[in-house]
Amino acid sequence: MNIVVGFKIVPDDTMIKATGDKIFLDVPLKISTYDKNAIEEAILLKEKMGGKVIGITVGNIERKSVREALAMGVDEVLAIKTQKADVYSTSLAITENIKAFNPDLVIFGEQTVDSGTSGVPGYVAEILGLPYLSNVKSLTIEGNLIKVERGMVSYVEEDETQLPAVISVGGEINTPRIPSVRQIMESAKKPVREVEFNPEPKVSIGEPKPLIVNRKKTIIEGNMSEAVDKLISQLREDGVL
Amino acid sequence: MKIVVFSESPPHYRMASALAQGFNAELIGISPQPQKLTDVNYVYDKLDEDGLVDFISSLSPDVVITGSVRRDRAIASRVAGRLRLPYIPDAVSLGIEGNVIKVTRTAYSGIALVDVTANIPAVITVAGTSIQPKEKETKVEKLSFKEGRIKTLSVKSTTSGASPATAQIVIGVGRGMGSKENVNYAEELAKSLGGVVGGSRPVCADLHWVSEDRQIGLSGLRIRPKLYIALGISGQPQHIAGIRDSKVIVAVNKDKDAPILENADYLVVGDAVEFCKLMKEKFKR
Numbered sequence: 001m002n003i004v005v006g007f008k009i010v011p012d013d014t015m016i017k018a019t020g021d022k023i024f025l026d027v028p029l030k031i032s033t034y035d036k037n038a039i040e041e042a043i044l045l046k047e048k049m050g051g052k053v054i055g056i057t058v059g060n061i062e063r064k065s066v067r068e069a070l071a072m073g074v075d076e077v078l079a080i081k082t083q084k085a086d087v088y089s090t091s092l093a094i095t096e097n098i099k100a101f102n103p104d105l106v107i108f109g110e111q112t113v114d115s116g117t118s119g120v121p122g123y124v125a126e127i128l129g130l131p132y133l134s135n136v137k138s139l140t141i142e143g144n145l146i147k148v149e150r151g152m153v154s155y156v157e158e159d160e161t162q163l164p165a166v167i168s169v170g171g172e173i174n175t176p177r178i179p180s181v182r183q184i185m186e187s188a189k190k191p192v193r194e195v196e197f198n199p200e201p202k203v204s205i206g207e208p209k210p211l212i213v214n215r216k217k218t219i220i221e222g223n224m225s226e227a228v229d230k231l232i233s234q235l236r237e238d239g240v241l
Numbered sequence: 242m243k244i245v246v247f248s249e250s251p252p253h254y255r256m257a258s259a260l261a262q263g264f265n266a267e268l269i270g271i272s273p274q275p276q277k278l279t280d281v282n283y284v285y286d287k288l289d290e291d292g293l294v295d296f297i298s299s300l301s302p303d304v305v306i307t308g309s310v311r312r313d314r315a316i317a318s319r320v321a322g323r324l325r326l327p328y329i330p331d332a333v334s335l336g337i338e339g340n341v342i343k344v345t346r347t348a349y350s351g352i353a354l355v356d357v358t359a360n361i362p363a364v365i366t367v368a369g370t371s372i373q374p375k376e377k378e379t380k381v382e383k384l385s386f387k388e389g390r391i392k393t394l395s396v397k398s399t400t401s402g403a404s405p406a407t408a409q410i411v412i413g414v415g416r417g418m419g420s421k422e423n424v425n426y427a428e429e430l431a432k433s434l435g436g437v438v439g440g441s442r443p444v445c446a447d448l449h450w451v452s453e454d455r456q457i458g459l460s461g462l463r464i465r466p467k468l469y470i471a472l473g474i475s476g477q478p479q480h481i482a483g484i485r486d487s488k489v490i491v492a493v494n495k496d497k498d499a500p501i502l503e504n505a506d507y508l509v510v511g512d513a514v515e516f517c518k519l520m521k522e523k524f525k526r
Contacts, residue, residue, distance in 0.1 A: 126322025202327035208353035
């Protein structure tokens with residue numbers, strides 16, 4: 001089976017801070033959280049069914065994160081460098097570069113932790129003319145049939161469709177593996193193809209500005225009974241109890 | 242100008258309609274229940290995603306505005322992809338001048354706002370607005386779909402009564418609560434305060450300590466109660482995105498350096514179960 005997995009390299013969301021009127025984005029990079037679940041699922045399927053996993057990343061192509069994907073078990077990575085990108089241009093960069101590979105399954109994380117559009121998987125599916133199953137929390141493949149459970153918050157829907165298809169997955173589907181030192185060493189030998197591709201985006205995106213909610217950040221420590229008394233009287237003062 | 246409004250969720254449909262009503266345009270709504278907020282309202286019984294994407298695309302809309310629940314985003318991104326249109330999710334406000342649509346949207350799990358612009362036609366999803374839509378005289382039409390490439394085998398509701406989305410007091414449970422049994426202490430506290438229990442995404446969708454429809458966060462429910470009490474929740478950005486609009490936030494955590502402090506008014510340092518027992522007892526008095 002030919003599997004393509006899309007992943008995005010993003011600023012570590014747990015380290016981003018808003019100070020004054022600026023968002024401090026100059027923090028270490030990482031593979032976006034659910035994109036790691038997408039990589040894990042691609043590798044699990046390959047281990048079960050054979051085939052090849054091609055990783056594709058668009059935007060920032062930081063070497064360390066690309067290596068991490070390879071160390072987890074991706075066979076090769078197509079790293080597409082773009083200057084500015086929106087959902088349209090990212091999707092086009094992906095579809096233009098994976099067509100030749102003829103994927104049976106294209107897997108994405110359901111939402112990145114930076115722009116968080118959750119738009120690329122559906123957009124890619126439409127450009128490729130493939131069926132799209134979003135928010136997959138478990139899946140089975142038999143022959144050409146993929147059967148999935150989709151977590152839609154207020155309901156869980158079981159769907160099936162024919163491969164080839166595009167899916168997006170959330171954090172429930174698996175636990176991403178942590179590569180061993182040996183896998184990390186060996187990943188250096190795996191192929192990475194770097195491409196520049198700059199289609200004109202359709203959306204022009206301004207500078208992010210912080211959306212700050214001022215909180216009191218009062219720490220109440222010590223004996224729990226006294227702490228609760230203190231909290232209750234504070235909450236009454238605030239008019240919320 | 243023609244604006245198409247769609248959401249599977251009634252509160253999101255209202256938000257999308259409220260933004261759409263701000264423009265001098267023909268408004269076409271699509272929803273599972275009849276809604277009197279647009280000029281025409283197509284009401285469907287059984288959704289087929291392929292069928293709905295075909296239908297919206299066939300209307301040649303100038304703007305498509307959907308809600309932001311998971312199904313809405315799947316449909317919106319596909320319509321944008323089908324018609325090769327600009328796609329802008331999570332709008333909190335929007336304006337159109339001539340051919341240009343200007344949208345303010347949230348990003349980085351809600352800690353930032355970004356202004357974006359594009360030419361219409363365009364596809365937008367709405368994250369939140371306080372604008373209320375007005376009732377309109379609406380022509381209601383039935384809409385049915387042929388089965389597309391995706392076959393739905395079953396739909397299981399996860400709905401479990403009162404929702405954190407509309408409650409005034411919400412108690413959120415995280416992994417730090419320790420076990421499913423311990424969630425009972427949170428339930429009892431919620432009952433005595435007149436509130437509702439929700440949870441972080443792992444606790445709801447993965448561990449099933451709290452029912453799946455009550456997951457609070459970026460891609461789950463975005464709540465706005467007057468009081469939110471986070472029990473054993475460390476404060477991942479994705480969770481914070483769902484509670485940012487709460488009036489007062491209390492966190493209970495064993496670790497006084499837990500990142501949730503940045504977003505809490507009060508952090509009670511200690512065990513969440515002990516907190517629940519004492520808080521319930523003392524509140525009664």
